[in-house]
Amino acid sequence: MKKKTIFGILAVLVVALIIFLVVQGNSGKSNAVTVRTGEVKKETIVETLSTTGTLIPNQTQALIGTGNVVDVLVKTGDKVTKENVLATYDNGLQLIAGFDGTITQVNIKNNQADTNAQQGKPSIQLDDLSTLNVQLALSNSEASSVAVDQKVEITSGNQTFSGKVSEKDPTAQSTQSATGNSASLGAVVTFDHAPEKLFSGFDVDVTITTDTVENVLALPIEALTYNDKNEPITYIVKDGLAKEKKIEIGIQSDKLIEVKKGLKEGETVILSPSSDIKNNAEVTKE
Template structure:
Protein backbone atom coordinates (compact mmCIF):
# COMPACT_ATOMS: atom_id res chain seq x y z
CA UNK A 1 0.00 0.00 0.00
CA UNK A 2 2.77 2.30 0.88
CA UNK A 3 4.48 1.75 -2.46
CA UNK A 4 1.23 2.42 -4.35
CA UNK A 5 0.73 5.59 -2.35
CA UNK A 6 4.25 6.82 -3.08
CA UNK A 7 3.88 6.06 -6.80
CA UNK A 8 0.51 7.80 -6.79
CA UNK A 9 2.00 10.92 -5.16
CA UNK A 10 4.91 10.93 -7.62
CA UNK A 11 2.51 10.62 -10.55
CA UNK A 12 0.50 13.57 -9.29
CA UNK A 13 3.67 15.63 -8.85
CA UNK A 14 4.85 14.81 -12.37
CA UNK A 15 1.50 15.81 -13.86
CA UNK A 16 1.50 19.00 -11.79
CA UNK A 17 5.03 19.82 -12.96
CA UNK A 18 4.10 19.26 -16.59
CA UNK A 19 1.03 21.48 -16.24
CA UNK A 20 3.12 24.17 -14.51
CA UNK A 21 5.75 24.16 -17.24
CA UNK A 22 3.07 24.23 -19.95
CA UNK A 23 1.24 27.14 -18.36
CA UNK A 24 4.48 28.97 -17.75
CA UNK A 25 5.54 28.52 -21.36
CA UNK A 26 2.18 29.69 -22.67
CA UNK A 27 2.24 32.63 -20.28
CA UNK A 28 5.62 33.72 -21.62
CA UNK A 29 4.34 33.59 -25.22
CA UNK A 30 1.21 35.50 -24.25
CA UNK A 31 3.32 38.35 -22.89
CA UNK A 32 5.35 38.64 -26.09
CA UNK A 33 4.65 41.62 -28.36
CA UNK A 34 3.61 40.77 -31.92
CA UNK A 35 5.65 42.75 -34.45
CA UNK A 36 6.08 43.16 -38.20
CA UNK A 37 9.62 42.60 -39.42
CA UNK A 38 11.77 42.85 -42.50
CA UNK A 39 15.27 41.82 -43.48
CA UNK A 40 18.13 44.24 -44.05
CA UNK A 41 19.59 43.83 -47.55
CA UNK A 42 22.21 45.41 -49.76
CA UNK A 43 20.59 47.53 -52.45
CA UNK A 44 21.01 50.64 -54.58
CA UNK A 45 19.51 53.75 -52.99
CA UNK A 46 18.56 56.74 -55.14
CA UNK A 47 17.90 59.99 -53.29
CA UNK A 48 15.59 62.45 -55.03
CA UNK A 49 14.40 65.98 -54.40
CA UNK A 50 10.71 66.35 -55.26
CA UNK A 51 9.49 69.82 -56.14
CA UNK A 52 7.18 71.70 -58.49
CA UNK A 53 8.12 73.95 -61.40
CA UNK A 54 6.47 76.04 -64.09
CA UNK A 55 6.72 75.39 -67.82
CA UNK A 56 8.22 78.40 -69.59
CA UNK A 57 9.35 79.05 -73.18
CA UNK A 58 12.93 78.21 -74.01
CA UNK A 59 13.32 81.70 -75.50
CA UNK A 60 11.31 84.80 -74.83
CA UNK A 61 11.43 88.35 -76.17
CA UNK A 62 9.55 91.24 -74.61
CA UNK A 63 9.41 94.05 -77.15
CA UNK A 64 8.61 97.56 -75.92
CA UNK A 65 7.92 100.58 -78.11
CA UNK A 66 7.22 104.24 -77.53
CA UNK A 67 5.12 106.82 -79.39
CA UNK A 68 2.04 106.45 -81.53
CA UNK A 69 1.47 103.10 -83.22
CA UNK A 70 0.94 103.19 -87.00
CA UNK A 71 0.63 99.48 -87.83
CA UNK A 72 0.35 96.21 -85.87
CA UNK A 73 1.13 93.28 -88.15
CA UNK A 74 0.43 90.35 -85.80
CA UNK A 75 -2.12 88.96 -83.35
CA UNK A 76 -1.91 86.52 -80.45
CA UNK A 77 -1.18 83.00 -81.66
CA UNK A 78 0.59 84.01 -84.88
CA UNK A 79 3.78 82.15 -85.67
CA UNK A 80 6.43 84.43 -87.11
CA UNK A 81 9.88 84.06 -88.58
CA UNK A 82 12.99 85.79 -87.37
CA UNK A 83 13.34 89.46 -88.46
CA UNK A 84 9.63 89.89 -89.21
CA UNK A 85 8.39 93.43 -88.55
CA UNK A 86 5.71 93.12 -85.88
CA UNK A 87 4.72 96.79 -85.45
CA UNK A 88 5.65 100.26 -86.70
CA UNK A 89 5.56 103.64 -84.86
CA UNK A 90 5.23 107.20 -86.14
CA UNK A 91 8.78 107.96 -84.97
CA UNK A 92 10.21 105.34 -87.30
CA UNK A 93 10.61 102.68 -84.60
CA UNK A 94 9.91 99.09 -85.61
CA UNK A 95 9.41 96.07 -83.34
CA UNK A 96 11.23 93.13 -84.99
CA UNK A 97 11.18 89.42 -84.09
CA UNK A 98 14.55 88.26 -82.74
CA UNK A 99 13.83 84.60 -83.47
CA UNK A 100 11.16 82.35 -84.96
CA UNK A 101 8.35 81.88 -82.46
CA UNK A 102 4.76 82.50 -81.41
CA UNK A 103 3.14 85.80 -80.49
CA UNK A 104 1.75 85.40 -76.96
CA UNK A 105 0.87 89.02 -76.07
CA UNK A 106 -0.22 92.05 -78.08
CA UNK A 107 -0.86 95.09 -75.91
CA UNK A 108 -0.94 97.80 -78.58
CA UNK A 109 -3.40 98.94 -81.26
CA UNK A 110 -2.95 100.89 -84.45
CA UNK A 111 -3.54 104.67 -84.21
CA UNK A 112 -3.12 104.65 -80.41
CA UNK A 113 -0.28 105.72 -78.14
CA UNK A 114 1.87 102.98 -76.64
CA UNK A 115 1.97 103.41 -72.84
CA UNK A 116 3.03 99.87 -71.91
CA UNK A 117 6.51 100.94 -70.81
CA UNK A 118 5.00 103.05 -68.02
CA UNK A 119 2.87 100.07 -66.92
CA UNK A 120 5.74 97.58 -66.93
CA UNK A 121 4.21 95.49 -69.73
CA UNK A 122 5.59 94.47 -73.14
CA UNK A 123 4.08 95.97 -76.23
CA UNK A 124 4.41 92.57 -77.90
CA UNK A 125 5.60 89.28 -76.39
CA UNK A 126 7.30 86.67 -78.56
CA UNK A 127 7.96 83.15 -77.22
CA UNK A 128 9.59 80.03 -78.63
CA UNK A 129 7.03 77.40 -77.59
CA UNK A 130 8.63 74.56 -79.56
CA UNK A 131 11.11 73.72 -76.78
CA UNK A 132 9.80 74.40 -73.28
CA UNK A 133 11.81 74.26 -70.06
CA UNK A 134 10.93 74.20 -66.38
CA UNK A 135 11.53 77.12 -64.04
CA UNK A 136 12.16 76.15 -60.41
CA UNK A 137 12.08 78.27 -57.26
CA UNK A 138 14.18 76.39 -54.70
CA UNK A 139 13.81 76.88 -50.96
CA UNK A 140 16.87 77.32 -48.78
CA UNK A 141 16.69 73.66 -47.69
CA UNK A 142 16.64 72.51 -51.33
CA UNK A 143 19.18 74.82 -52.95
CA UNK A 144 22.36 73.11 -51.71
CA UNK A 145 21.24 69.68 -52.98
CA UNK A 146 20.63 70.80 -56.58
CA UNK A 147 23.57 70.89 -58.99
CA UNK A 148 24.08 71.40 -62.71
CA UNK A 149 23.69 68.24 -64.88
CA UNK A 150 21.68 66.28 -62.30
CA UNK A 151 19.08 63.98 -63.90
CA UNK A 152 15.44 65.01 -63.51
CA UNK A 153 12.09 63.34 -64.16
CA UNK A 154 9.36 65.80 -65.22
CA UNK A 155 5.79 64.63 -64.73
CA UNK A 156 2.62 66.15 -66.13
CA UNK A 157 -0.54 64.10 -65.65
CA UNK A 158 0.21 60.52 -66.64
CA UNK A 159 3.27 61.43 -68.72
CA UNK A 160 6.86 61.54 -67.45
CA UNK A 161 9.73 63.10 -69.40
CA UNK A 162 13.48 62.92 -68.83
CA UNK A 163 15.58 66.04 -68.41
CA UNK A 164 18.39 67.57 -66.42
CA UNK A 165 19.31 70.67 -64.42
CA UNK A 166 20.97 73.16 -66.79
CA UNK A 167 20.88 76.45 -64.88
CA UNK A 168 21.16 77.54 -61.26
CA UNK A 169 21.16 81.16 -60.11
CA UNK A 170 24.09 82.37 -57.99
CA UNK A 171 21.92 84.28 -55.51
CA UNK A 172 18.39 83.98 -54.15
CA UNK A 173 15.65 86.47 -54.93
CA UNK A 174 13.12 87.88 -52.46
CA UNK A 175 9.41 87.79 -53.25
CA UNK A 176 6.86 89.90 -51.40
CA UNK A 177 3.48 88.33 -50.64
CA UNK A 178 0.54 88.89 -48.29
CA UNK A 179 2.19 86.64 -45.71
CA UNK A 180 5.57 88.35 -45.87
CA UNK A 181 8.85 88.09 -47.76
CA UNK A 182 10.17 84.76 -48.99
CA UNK A 183 13.49 84.00 -50.63
CA UNK A 184 14.03 81.39 -53.34
CA UNK A 185 16.83 80.38 -55.67
CA UNK A 186 16.04 80.06 -59.36
CA UNK A 187 17.01 76.97 -61.35
CA UNK A 188 16.06 75.58 -64.75
CA UNK A 189 15.44 72.02 -65.90
CA UNK A 190 15.45 71.31 -69.63
CA UNK A 191 13.98 68.34 -71.50
CA UNK A 192 16.29 65.80 -73.16
CA UNK A 193 13.70 65.59 -75.96
CA UNK A 194 11.18 68.30 -76.84
CA UNK A 195 7.85 67.28 -75.24
CA UNK A 196 4.49 67.23 -77.00
CA UNK A 197 1.12 68.44 -75.69
CA UNK A 198 2.59 70.58 -72.90
CA UNK A 199 1.78 74.26 -72.56
CA UNK A 200 3.74 77.13 -71.09
CA UNK A 201 2.34 78.48 -67.84
CA UNK A 202 1.26 75.16 -66.32
CA UNK A 203 2.95 73.56 -63.31
CA UNK A 204 4.70 70.19 -63.49
CA UNK A 205 6.18 67.86 -60.86
CA UNK A 206 9.95 67.49 -60.90
CA UNK A 207 12.04 64.76 -59.23
CA UNK A 208 15.76 65.58 -59.26
CA UNK A 209 18.24 62.77 -58.56
CA UNK A 210 20.58 64.33 -56.00
CA UNK A 211 22.57 61.26 -54.87
CA UNK A 212 23.00 57.55 -55.57
CA UNK A 213 24.71 54.83 -53.51
CA UNK A 214 25.10 51.29 -54.89
CA UNK A 215 25.38 47.97 -53.03
CA UNK A 216 24.88 49.50 -49.59
CA UNK A 217 23.13 48.18 -46.47
CA UNK A 218 19.56 49.39 -46.95
CA UNK A 219 17.08 49.77 -44.09
CA UNK A 220 13.31 50.12 -44.62
CA UNK A 221 12.49 53.67 -43.52
CA UNK A 222 9.60 52.52 -41.34
CA UNK A 223 12.07 50.59 -39.15
CA UNK A 224 13.95 53.78 -38.21
CA UNK A 225 13.21 55.53 -34.94
CA UNK A 226 15.03 57.95 -32.65
CA UNK A 227 16.00 58.20 -28.99
CA UNK A 228 15.04 61.16 -26.81
CA UNK A 229 18.49 62.54 -27.72
CA UNK A 230 17.57 62.35 -31.43
CA UNK A 231 19.95 59.46 -32.07
CA UNK A 232 18.88 57.07 -34.88
CA UNK A 233 18.17 53.52 -33.70
CA UNK A 234 16.45 50.34 -34.83
CA UNK A 235 15.25 47.25 -33.02
CA UNK A 236 16.68 44.01 -34.34
CA UNK A 237 15.18 40.62 -33.45
CA UNK A 238 17.64 38.29 -31.73
CA UNK A 239 16.75 35.12 -29.80
CA UNK A 240 13.09 36.15 -29.67
CA UNK A 241 13.81 39.54 -28.17
CA UNK A 242 13.99 43.13 -29.42
CA UNK A 243 17.51 44.55 -29.22
CA UNK A 244 17.94 48.33 -29.41
CA UNK A 245 20.73 49.10 -31.89
CA UNK A 246 22.31 52.48 -32.62
CA UNK A 247 23.06 53.12 -36.28
CA UNK A 248 24.70 55.72 -38.50
CA UNK A 249 22.58 56.71 -41.48
CA UNK A 250 23.24 58.28 -44.88
CA UNK A 251 21.07 59.15 -47.87
CA UNK A 252 17.51 57.95 -48.31
CA UNK A 253 14.92 57.24 -50.96
CA UNK A 254 11.17 57.21 -50.43
CA UNK A 255 11.35 53.66 -48.98
CA UNK A 256 14.96 52.92 -48.00
CA UNK A 257 17.70 54.58 -45.98
CA UNK A 258 21.43 53.96 -46.15
CA UNK A 259 23.04 52.45 -43.02
CA UNK A 260 26.72 53.35 -42.78
CA UNK A 261 27.32 51.57 -39.49
CA UNK A 262 25.46 49.45 -36.92
CA UNK A 263 23.69 46.84 -39.09
CA UNK A 264 24.72 43.91 -41.25
CA UNK A 265 23.21 42.42 -44.35
CA UNK A 266 20.62 39.78 -43.40
CA UNK A 267 19.66 41.06 -39.95
CA UNK A 268 15.95 41.21 -39.07
CA UNK A 269 14.51 44.56 -37.96
CA UNK A 270 11.17 45.52 -36.45
CA UNK A 271 8.96 47.76 -38.60
CA UNK A 272 7.15 50.72 -37.02
CA UNK A 273 8.00 49.75 -33.40
CA UNK A 274 5.36 51.06 -30.98
CA UNK A 275 5.75 52.07 -27.32
CA UNK A 276 5.42 48.42 -26.22
CA UNK A 277 8.73 47.58 -27.89
CA UNK A 278 11.76 48.30 -25.74
CA UNK A 279 15.22 46.82 -25.36
CA UNK A 280 14.94 43.10 -24.47
CA UNK A 281 11.16 42.98 -25.00
CA UNK A 282 10.03 39.50 -25.99
CA UNK A 283 8.57 39.58 -29.49
CA UNK A 284 6.89 37.27 -31.94
CA UNK A 285 6.66 37.86 -35.69
CA UNK A 286 3.35 38.25 -37.46
Protein backbone atom coordinates (compact mmCIF):
# COMPACT_ATOMS: atom_id res chain seq x y z
CA MET A 1 0.00 0.00 0.00
CA LYS A 2 1.33 3.36 -0.91
CA LYS A 3 2.43 5.71 1.88
CA LYS A 4 0.05 8.39 0.60
CA THR A 5 -2.92 6.05 1.00
CA ILE A 6 -1.84 5.00 4.50
CA PHE A 7 -1.50 8.60 5.63
CA GLY A 8 -4.94 9.35 4.21
CA ILE A 9 -6.52 6.50 6.16
CA LEU A 10 -4.75 7.58 9.34
CA ALA A 11 -5.97 11.15 8.88
CA VAL A 12 -9.56 9.95 8.50
CA LEU A 13 -9.21 7.80 11.62
CA VAL A 14 -7.82 10.72 13.64
CA VAL A 15 -10.66 13.01 12.55
CA ALA A 16 -13.18 10.30 13.39
CA LEU A 17 -11.60 9.82 16.81
CA ILE A 18 -11.73 13.58 17.52
CA ILE A 19 -15.39 13.75 16.50
CA PHE A 20 -16.16 10.74 18.71
CA LEU A 21 -14.42 12.31 21.71
CA VAL A 22 -16.22 15.66 21.21
CA VAL A 23 -19.60 13.94 20.95
CA GLN A 24 -18.87 11.85 24.02
CA GLY A 25 -17.76 14.95 25.91
CA ASN A 26 -20.87 16.90 24.97
CA SER A 27 -23.15 14.00 25.85
CA GLY A 28 -21.67 14.00 29.33
CA LYS A 29 -22.43 17.68 29.89
CA SER A 30 -25.44 18.62 32.07
CA ASN A 31 -28.39 20.57 30.64
CA ALA A 32 -29.11 21.98 34.10
CA VAL A 33 -30.06 25.66 34.38
CA THR A 34 -28.01 27.62 36.93
CA VAL A 35 -30.30 29.46 39.36
CA ARG A 36 -30.14 31.79 42.34
CA THR A 37 -32.04 30.53 45.36
CA GLY A 38 -33.55 31.72 48.63
CA GLU A 39 -35.14 30.08 51.65
CA VAL A 40 -38.67 30.05 53.06
CA LYS A 41 -38.45 31.39 56.63
CA LYS A 42 -40.54 32.75 59.49
CA GLU A 43 -40.44 36.56 59.34
CA THR A 44 -42.19 39.77 60.39
CA ILE A 45 -43.69 41.52 57.37
CA VAL A 46 -44.62 45.20 57.34
CA GLU A 47 -46.85 46.29 54.46
CA THR A 48 -46.64 49.98 53.52
CA LEU A 49 -48.25 52.40 51.10
CA SER A 50 -46.09 55.14 49.59
CA THR A 51 -47.68 58.33 48.30
CA THR A 52 -47.23 62.11 48.36
CA GLY A 53 -49.07 64.79 50.31
CA THR A 54 -49.14 68.57 50.68
CA LEU A 55 -48.14 70.42 53.84
CA ILE A 56 -51.05 72.46 55.19
CA PRO A 57 -51.51 74.70 58.27
CA ASN A 58 -52.79 73.18 61.49
CA GLN A 59 -55.74 75.61 61.30
CA THR A 60 -56.85 78.07 58.68
CA GLN A 61 -59.38 80.90 58.72
CA ALA A 62 -60.59 82.61 55.55
CA LEU A 63 -62.12 85.92 56.60
CA ILE A 64 -64.64 87.45 54.19
CA GLY A 65 -65.69 91.09 54.29
CA THR A 66 -68.22 93.20 52.39
CA GLY A 67 -68.48 96.90 51.71
CA ASN A 68 -65.83 99.59 51.58
CA VAL A 69 -62.63 99.01 53.53
CA VAL A 70 -61.80 101.73 56.06
CA ASP A 71 -58.61 100.38 57.61
CA VAL A 72 -56.40 97.32 56.99
CA LEU A 73 -54.45 96.72 60.20
CA VAL A 74 -52.20 93.83 59.13
CA LYS A 75 -49.94 92.72 56.29
CA THR A 76 -48.84 89.32 55.01
CA GLY A 77 -46.44 87.66 57.46
CA ASP A 78 -47.75 89.42 60.57
CA LYS A 79 -48.29 87.29 63.65
CA VAL A 80 -51.56 88.02 65.47
CA THR A 81 -53.36 86.74 68.52
CA LYS A 82 -56.92 85.57 68.94
CA GLU A 83 -59.55 88.37 68.81
CA ASN A 84 -57.17 90.91 67.24
CA VAL A 85 -59.04 93.20 64.83
CA LEU A 86 -57.51 92.76 61.37
CA ALA A 87 -59.59 95.16 59.26
CA THR A 88 -62.62 97.49 59.53
CA TYR A 89 -65.32 98.49 57.04
CA ASP A 90 -67.57 101.54 56.62
CA ASN A 91 -70.61 99.47 57.55
CA GLY A 92 -69.18 98.69 60.98
CA LEU A 93 -67.94 95.21 60.05
CA GLN A 94 -64.68 94.05 61.62
CA LEU A 95 -62.54 91.08 60.58
CA ILE A 96 -61.32 89.42 63.81
CA ALA A 97 -58.71 86.67 64.31
CA GLY A 98 -60.23 83.41 65.51
CA PHE A 99 -56.95 82.04 66.88
CA ASP A 100 -53.27 82.86 67.29
CA GLY A 101 -51.58 82.63 63.91
CA THR A 102 -49.88 84.21 60.91
CA ILE A 103 -51.46 86.37 58.21
CA THR A 104 -50.82 84.57 54.90
CA GLN A 105 -53.04 86.58 52.53
CA VAL A 106 -54.25 90.17 52.45
CA ASN A 107 -56.46 90.90 49.43
CA ILE A 108 -57.97 94.24 50.49
CA LYS A 109 -56.75 97.84 50.56
CA ASN A 110 -57.75 100.96 52.45
CA ASN A 111 -60.55 103.00 50.91
CA GLN A 112 -61.45 100.36 48.30
CA ALA A 113 -64.52 98.15 47.88
CA ASP A 114 -64.04 94.53 48.95
CA THR A 115 -65.03 92.31 45.99
CA ASN A 116 -63.15 89.17 47.04
CA ALA A 117 -66.32 87.22 47.86
CA GLN A 118 -67.42 87.46 44.22
CA GLN A 119 -64.02 86.18 43.11
CA GLY A 120 -63.99 83.26 45.55
CA LYS A 121 -61.03 84.64 47.53
CA PRO A 122 -60.69 85.54 51.22
CA SER A 123 -60.32 89.16 52.19
CA ILE A 124 -57.70 88.08 54.73
CA GLN A 125 -56.41 84.59 55.44
CA LEU A 126 -55.08 83.55 58.83
CA ASP A 127 -53.11 80.30 59.30
CA ASP A 128 -51.78 78.54 62.36
CA LEU A 129 -48.24 77.66 61.29
CA SER A 130 -47.08 76.60 64.76
CA THR A 131 -47.32 73.06 63.41
CA LEU A 132 -48.31 71.58 60.07
CA ASN A 133 -50.41 68.71 58.81
CA VAL A 134 -50.22 66.73 55.58
CA GLN A 135 -53.20 66.64 53.23
CA LEU A 136 -53.55 63.42 51.20
CA ALA A 137 -55.63 62.77 48.09
CA LEU A 138 -56.04 58.97 47.98
CA SER A 139 -56.91 56.99 44.87
CA ASN A 140 -59.58 54.27 44.98
CA SER A 141 -57.00 51.51 45.51
CA GLU A 142 -55.13 53.50 48.18
CA ALA A 143 -58.25 54.51 50.10
CA SER A 144 -59.20 50.92 50.95
CA SER A 145 -55.81 50.36 52.65
CA VAL A 146 -55.68 53.54 54.74
CA ALA A 147 -57.30 53.86 58.17
CA VAL A 148 -57.26 56.37 61.03
CA ASP A 149 -54.42 55.89 63.57
CA GLN A 150 -52.09 54.07 61.16
CA LYS A 151 -48.42 55.01 61.64
CA VAL A 152 -46.83 57.29 59.05
CA GLU A 153 -43.31 58.32 58.07
CA ILE A 154 -43.06 61.77 56.45
CA THR A 155 -39.97 62.63 54.39
CA SER A 156 -38.87 66.00 53.05
CA GLY A 157 -35.38 66.13 51.56
CA ASN A 158 -33.07 64.55 54.14
CA GLN A 159 -35.52 65.07 57.02
CA THR A 160 -37.80 62.31 58.27
CA PHE A 161 -40.66 62.73 60.74
CA SER A 162 -43.12 60.35 62.39
CA GLY A 163 -46.87 60.85 62.45
CA LYS A 164 -50.22 59.15 62.06
CA VAL A 165 -53.38 59.26 59.97
CA SER A 166 -55.73 61.49 61.99
CA GLU A 167 -58.66 61.97 59.58
CA LYS A 168 -60.17 60.17 56.61
CA ASP A 169 -63.08 61.60 54.64
CA PRO A 170 -66.22 59.44 54.38
CA THR A 171 -66.72 60.09 50.64
CA ALA A 172 -64.53 60.82 47.63
CA GLN A 173 -64.62 64.15 45.79
CA SER A 174 -64.63 64.49 42.00
CA THR A 175 -62.50 67.05 40.19
CA GLN A 176 -62.61 68.15 36.56
CA SER A 177 -59.38 68.33 34.57
CA ALA A 178 -58.32 68.53 30.94
CA THR A 179 -58.22 64.74 30.80
CA GLY A 180 -61.69 64.27 32.33
CA ASN A 181 -63.17 63.60 35.75
CA SER A 182 -61.14 62.05 38.55
CA ALA A 183 -62.05 61.23 42.12
CA SER A 184 -59.95 61.09 45.29
CA LEU A 185 -60.56 60.59 48.98
CA GLY A 186 -59.14 63.14 51.39
CA ALA A 187 -57.15 62.18 54.49
CA VAL A 188 -55.00 64.15 56.94
CA VAL A 189 -51.73 63.11 58.56
CA THR A 190 -50.58 64.83 61.76
CA PHE A 191 -46.98 64.99 63.01
CA ASP A 192 -46.07 63.41 66.34
CA HIS A 193 -43.95 66.49 67.05
CA ALA A 194 -44.13 69.93 65.42
CA PRO A 195 -41.67 69.91 62.49
CA GLU A 196 -39.05 72.59 61.90
CA LYS A 197 -37.88 74.08 58.60
CA LEU A 198 -40.94 72.89 56.68
CA PHE A 199 -43.25 75.24 54.81
CA SER A 200 -46.93 75.05 54.06
CA GLY A 201 -47.72 74.37 50.41
CA PHE A 202 -44.80 72.09 49.61
CA ASP A 203 -45.18 68.38 48.83
CA VAL A 204 -43.69 65.65 51.05
CA ASP A 205 -43.27 61.89 50.67
CA VAL A 206 -45.53 59.81 52.88
CA THR A 207 -45.15 56.15 53.83
CA ILE A 208 -48.13 54.65 55.67
CA THR A 209 -47.87 51.35 57.55
CA THR A 210 -51.08 49.63 56.43
CA ASP A 211 -50.57 46.16 57.97
CA THR A 212 -48.10 44.09 59.99
CA VAL A 213 -47.88 40.33 60.60
CA GLU A 214 -45.34 38.64 62.87
CA ASN A 215 -43.69 35.21 62.82
CA VAL A 216 -45.33 34.11 59.57
CA LEU A 217 -44.00 31.98 56.73
CA ALA A 218 -42.38 34.33 54.23
CA LEU A 219 -41.09 34.04 50.68
CA PRO A 220 -38.52 36.37 49.05
CA ILE A 221 -40.64 38.47 46.72
CA GLU A 222 -38.23 37.68 43.86
CA ALA A 223 -39.41 34.05 44.00
CA LEU A 224 -43.06 34.89 43.29
CA THR A 225 -44.40 34.41 39.78
CA TYR A 226 -47.72 33.54 38.16
CA ASN A 227 -48.95 30.74 35.90
CA ASP A 228 -51.05 31.14 32.74
CA LYS A 229 -54.19 31.23 34.93
CA ASN A 230 -52.75 34.19 36.87
CA GLU A 231 -52.40 32.03 39.98
CA PRO A 232 -49.43 32.73 42.30
CA ILE A 233 -46.74 30.06 42.10
CA THR A 234 -43.10 29.54 43.00
CA TYR A 235 -40.49 26.91 42.14
CA ILE A 236 -38.72 24.93 44.84
CA VAL A 237 -35.52 22.96 44.28
CA LYS A 238 -35.85 19.24 45.09
CA ASP A 239 -33.30 16.55 44.11
CA GLY A 240 -31.79 18.85 41.48
CA LEU A 241 -35.14 19.57 39.84
CA ALA A 242 -37.42 22.61 39.77
CA LYS A 243 -40.84 21.77 41.22
CA GLU A 244 -43.75 24.12 40.62
CA LYS A 245 -45.74 24.95 43.75
CA LYS A 246 -49.08 26.73 43.73
CA ILE A 247 -49.29 28.99 46.78
CA GLU A 248 -51.71 31.23 48.67
CA ILE A 249 -50.26 34.61 49.56
CA GLY A 250 -51.02 37.40 52.04
CA ILE A 251 -49.53 40.83 52.68
CA GLN A 252 -46.18 41.91 51.29
CA SER A 253 -43.32 44.31 51.88
CA ASP A 254 -40.77 45.44 49.32
CA LYS A 255 -38.70 42.29 50.00
CA LEU A 256 -41.00 39.61 51.47
CA ILE A 257 -44.45 38.17 50.86
CA GLU A 258 -46.55 36.18 53.30
CA VAL A 259 -47.22 32.54 52.38
CA LYS A 260 -50.48 31.24 53.81
CA LYS A 261 -50.49 27.87 52.08
CA GLY A 262 -48.35 25.73 49.75
CA LEU A 263 -44.83 25.85 51.24
CA LYS A 264 -42.94 24.63 54.29
CA GLU A 265 -40.29 26.36 56.38
CA GLY A 266 -36.77 25.67 55.15
CA GLU A 267 -37.67 24.89 51.53
CA THR A 268 -35.33 26.29 48.87
CA VAL A 269 -36.99 28.47 46.23
CA ILE A 270 -35.72 29.79 42.90
CA LEU A 271 -35.29 33.58 42.72
CA SER A 272 -36.37 35.45 39.57
CA PRO A 273 -37.11 32.25 37.60
CA SER A 274 -36.42 32.66 33.88
CA SER A 275 -38.57 31.30 31.04
CA ASP A 276 -36.24 28.25 30.99
CA ILE A 277 -37.57 27.16 34.38
CA LYS A 278 -40.42 24.70 33.99
CA ASN A 279 -41.79 21.98 36.24
CA ASN A 280 -39.18 19.18 36.58
CA ALA A 281 -36.48 21.22 34.79
CA GLU A 282 -32.97 20.22 35.84
CA VAL A 283 -31.34 23.01 37.87
CA THR A 284 -28.14 23.70 39.70
CA LYS A 285 -27.61 26.33 42.40
CA GLU A 286 -25.05 29.12 42.04
